[in-house]
Amino acid sequence: MIFNRSSKKKVSFERFLTCEYARDYIDQNTPYTEQIEKAAQAIREADYVLLGAGAGMSAAAGAEYGGKYFEEHFAEFQKLYGKGPYMQDMYSAGFYPFPDEESRWGLWSHLALLAGADLDVTPLHKTLLDALEGKKLFLLSTNADHQFEKAGLPSVQVFATQGSYKRIQCARGCHSKTYDAVELFRQMERERVNGKIPGELVPKCPVCGGPMAMNLRVDDHFVQDEDWHAAEERFSRFLSECVDQKTVLLELGVGFNTPTIIRFPFEKLAREQENISLIRLSRSKAAVPASLGDRAIGINADMAQSITDLAHKLSESRKE
Numbered sequence: 001m002i003f004n005r006s007s008k009k010k011v012s013f014e015r016f017l018t019c020e021y022a023r024d025y026i027d028q029n030t031p032y033t034e035q036i037e038k039a040a041q042a043i044r045e046a047d048y049v050l051l052g053a054g055a056g057m058s059a060a061a062g063a064e065y066g067g068k069y070f071e072e073h074f075a076e077f078q079k080l081y082g083k084g085p086y087m088q089d090m091y092s093a094g095f096y097p098f099p100d101e102e103s104r105w106g107l108w109s110h111l112a113l114l115a116g117a118d119l120d121v122t123p124l125h126k127t128l129l130d131a132l133e134g135k136k137l138f139l140l141s142t143n144a145d146h147q148f149e150k151a152g153l154p155s156v157q158v159f160a161t162q163g164s165y166k167r168i169q170c171a172r173g174c175h176s177k178t179y180d181a182v183e184l185f186r187q188m189e190r191e192r193v194n195g196k197i198p199g200e201l202v203p204k205c206p207v208c209g210g211p212m213a214m215n216l217r218v219d220d221h222f223v224q225d226e227d228w229h230a231a232e233e234r235f236s237r238f239l240s241e242c243v244d245q246k247t248v249l250l251e252l253g254v255g256f257n258t259p260t261i262i263r264f265p266f267e268k269l270a271r272e273q274e275n276i277s278l279i280r281l282s283r284s285k286a287a288v289p290a291s292l293g294d295r296a297i298g299i300n301a302d303m304a305q306s307i308t309d310l311a312h313k314l315s316e317s318r319k320e
């Protein structure tokens with residue numbers, strides 16, 4: 001039996017693909033305060049903490065992409081293109097079939113600044129980093145918004161696999177370089193009229209002369225540049241070092257959108273190494289493999305709350 005019948009949920013295609021709520025996957029029913037205490041204990045005992053952060057972390061910290069925030073910041077584009085299926089939130093807006101490059105970069109420069117260089121939801125990130133002081137730390141992240149670095153985590157301790165809201169690349173990925181575009185985005189933002197930037201600001205690939213694109217993993221043209229590979233190498237060194245030490249995998253807001261990058265490998269690592277524990281924080285997707293026993297702690301809760309409570313517990317014990 002693949003799926004847990006007692007969960008009494010329909011096995012949709014999506015749940016089939018992600019194995020969500022397979023028999024071994026359980027929502028723990030331990031009381032919240034006990035779970036926070038257990039998580040704090042696991043971290044106290046660990047020398048190494050590998051953070052794995054997904055979109056839920058930025059959202060819990062206060063990053064907004066839709067609703068009123070979008071209405072306020074993208075009114076100009078909603079007026080131009082209608083609300084339709086695209087002008088609903090920052091994610092969907094990027095997929096609008098723009099009539100030309102001037103319009104495409106008109107929206108994307110605005111979006112990229114809001115979601116990247118100008119985003120600051122660091123207080124929760126700082127709370128967490130402060131609580132982990134003294135641990136050997138590394139961050140594996142699918143977020144392109146640089147919030148942990150902004151909060152003070154050195155970039156040599158970060159591997160952001162899916163790209164950056166600050167960088168652009170050849171749309172066809174014809175060469176393996178990416179380019180810092182923050183200043184260009186600011187200029188586009190200043191000179192945009194009716195959703196369009198001036199033609200001379202449209203970036204062109206310096207190698208093939210073709211269009212440029214955001215350095216975000218949306219298709220197989222995604223460019224993994226020198227820095228990306230250097231980060232991969234540092235991540236792999238950290239893993240080699242911590243794999244047989246007292247290690248906590250602290251997963252933050254990772255759902256089932258791209259579970260193959262953090263979620264599933266974390267489970268596998270914890271399953272294979274008895275010295276490794278998994279702490280999974282998520283608003284609603286904190287189910288953990290029951291077979292990991294005490295080494296898995298899955299806390300379904302508002303993460304701003306659970307991170308704050310966890311940090312509080314850790315600082316309490318440090319004072320003692």
Ligand SMILES: [Zn+2]
Pocket residue numbers: 170171172173174175205206207208209210
């Ligand atoms: Zn090119």
